[in-house]
Amino acid sequence: MNLDPNQITGYANTFVQVLIDYSPKAISAFVILFVGLYVIRLINKFIRAMMIRRDLEPTLTKFLADILLWTLRVILFVSFISKLGIETSSFVAILGAMGLAIGLSLQGSLSNFAGGVLIILFKPFKVGDFIEGQGVSGTVCEIQIFVTKLLTTNNQTIFIPNGSLSNGNIINYSMEKIRRADLTISISYETNIKQAKDIIIAVLKSNPKVLTTPAADVSVKNLTDSSIQLAVRPWANSEDFWGVYADTLQNCKQAFDNAGIVIQPYVKEFSKKNEITES
Template identity: 35%
Template sequence: MEKYAEQLQAMAVLYAPRVLLAIITLIVGFWAVNYFVKLLTKVMQRRHVDATVIPFLQSIIEVVLKVVLVISVAGMFGVETTSFVALIGGAGLAIGLALQGSLGHFASGIMLLVFRPYRVGDLVTVAGFTGEVTEIQVFNTVLKTLDNKRIIIPNGAVTSGPITNISGQGTIRVDMQFSVAGSEDIDKVIRVAREVCNASPLILSDPAADILVNSQEIGITKFDVRPWCKSEHYWDVYYYVQENIKRQFVAQDVQAPTPAMNIMMAK
């Protein structure tokens, strides 16, 4: 027992300083990595690097530096770094096989950065969700919805379906339809609708709003009203037109349609 105790004491004397140094190195190293990544992020922002790329590069650089730090600390205990790298490679292969989906999300993230179907700040519809792109991460895309929810979507789900970039062109058409009584004067209805569109500073004059007769049925005439606006003003324009056309129809005595029904009487 005394022999084992002496061996343990000798090992403690030998390795305790290394363990303590390794712990200090890890603590300081992780702090330094985080500080460096934050500093690098600020530099990229000052140099006006694309906001879409910054979070992606930030994630990759942080992971790589922390892996290098762990390998360096392992070398302090006499572990051969080449063997350690081979071990990490083998473990990475095993983990990769187990996490094929995650690797697919990573590859999809690379594709999103290369082909740029959208950027940070764009209003998009992806994977059934509509919102503003706030981050494009290594594995996920983060959206802020119109009702201020934070939606995290795996990049694989984004690239596997259609991507609608609502704000990609800078302007957007707001499509609405209104119905009036079939007896109403078409020119009067078009004039009222155009006055409403012209009164809003958010609605573009070029291209001008389209106001067209869509269809006519028994007792009903349907009009399409299609103003243009900047993408970020879509919902403001939509609700403005909906509200104010109703107000003007009432003010100018434009009659709403009356439901009609044909009754066939058998003799």
């Protein structure tokens, strides 16, 4: 194949002319690209520092910073190819379709993500709190983006989706510094109520973990067919709650035994209808 020198010269001149005409666009596009990457890095660093100062969870900080980083990078890339003269309308349409498809396929995960963000922002509980939610209870070990990790009292690990957890009722037993125990002790009708109450009050006063303010309350709760029910309500610091709960029951039983008072056992009450049916 014979090449015409004049033809080669024409191609070379055309290439050089195109290169000269296109150089300003290419140079400005790459300037935008490199300057944009530098600015994005600064913005990302500033946002991370701001979220850390606001004591946001490390997991949420990293996740939100990464989302911001890639969003800005996509915007920068679209601006870069647009500056090069490439049509971006079809590219943006493809990105939109991909985003819609991903959003539809990850509805549950996005709901859990949104729930995790709400939990971390509004802080109905934090790591170390003992909570109850979605029918389970335990100590919060970790608040992840999609799930919250609980450790139960019998050392079982439970993962609760953040979407359902944030939309349901949450009982935080650790948010307040003090808690009240609600106990019920049943005595027979032959027992002197004042004597029983005095014994219980003495037991509560002898326990240093029972708070004096607010004062503990001992009162008649109910009169059933088989017993007198006394409500015993001592206050304790949250970390001492279960110890006070157990000690109160044990010490009251021992004090009643020493005083010759018998705790009335629970008697199941049958209606007359049931008695007729059984007979």
